[in-house]
Amino acid sequence: MEFTLAAPTPVQLRDRDGWGRGLCWLCATAEAPVRWAGAVVYASSTHGRARVHMYACAPCLRQVIQLIDRQHQDKQEEGVRWR
Ligand SMILES: [Zn+2]
Incomplete structure (x- = not known):
């Protein structure tokens, strides 16, 4: 069974690929233009296992992409295959 917990500021998004207004979960700016950035699964004693x-x-999002690019580059330099 899977359920979604409500965000502190509900996000008004119908389409996960589109932009809407709501809370940015990375910098905590309220009512910002935001888009879906991913889901985390965590275990909570009160809610059980939840996908948020x-x-x-x-x-x-730009900063996250830069970090991914940097990590990708580091791994390539180390000769680690990116999967
Ligand atoms: Zn942000």
């Missing part, structure tokens, strides 16, 4: 959808603003 996270939303992020453009500057935060």
Whole structure:
């Protein structure tokens, strides 16, 4: 069974690929233009196992992409295959 917990500021998004207004889960800006950034699954003693959808603003998404690129580059330099 899977359920979604409500975000502190409900995000008004119908389409996960689109932009909406809501809380950025990375910088905590409220009412920012945000889009779906991914989901985390966690275990809670009160809610059991839950999947939470996270939303992020453009500057935060850019930073995440830069970090992914940097990690990708580091792994390539180390000769680790990226999967
Ligand atoms: Zn943000």
